Each structure stands twice: as C-alpha cells, then as structure tokens.
Amino acid sequence: MGQAGTGAxxxxxxxxxxxxxxxxRLAAHVRRLHSYDVPEIAAVPLxxxxxxxxxxxxxxxxxPNGWEEARSTTA
Incomplete structure (x- = not known):
C-alpha cells in the first residue's frame, strides 16, 4: 500500500x-503525466x-466545420 502524501x-x-x-485516452494521458501511482480520474456523465x-x-x-475533412486528408 502506498503512502499518503502531504503536498498540494x-x-x-x-x-x-x-x-x-x-x-x-484522456485518462491514459493523465496517468502518463501524473506523479501519483493512482491519480484520481473519474468520468461523470452529464x-x-x-x-x-x-x-x-x-x-x-x-x-469545427470542415474538421473531419481536414483531418482525413492529413492522416
């Protein structure tokens, strides 16, 4: 079990x-960047x-309008 932190x-x-x-994908990105072993990540439906x-x-x-078309031509 990890240690409780006291930092901000x-x-x-x-x-x-x-x-x-x-x-x-967003959660995976946060985990890569975060210093905690288990950062708090929660998805809450609106x-x-x-x-x-x-x-x-x-x-x-x-x-934005045209985004899909632009994305498909640069991929």
Missing part, C-alpha cells in the same frame, strides 16, 4: 461530449442541466 493538490475538470474511448448550459457544451465540444 489541484483539481482539474475536463468537460467533453466525447465517447468512452476518448475518455479512456444527465441534466439548463438548456443554455447543455447547448454551450454541445457547441464547445463539437469539431
């Missing part, structure tokens, strides 16, 4: 409308919210 901790929240695969906030999430997490 910071909370980072990522909001995405991504898939489970995208959440898994099940409700105000119409304005849900609209904002959809707008902010959607790829």
């Amino acid at each position: 901790e910071h909370v980072e929240v990522r909001v995405t409308a991504g898939s489970r695969d995208e959440a898994d 099940t409700a919210g105000t119409d304005a906030y849900l609209h904002w999430i959809r707008e902010e997490t959607s790829p």
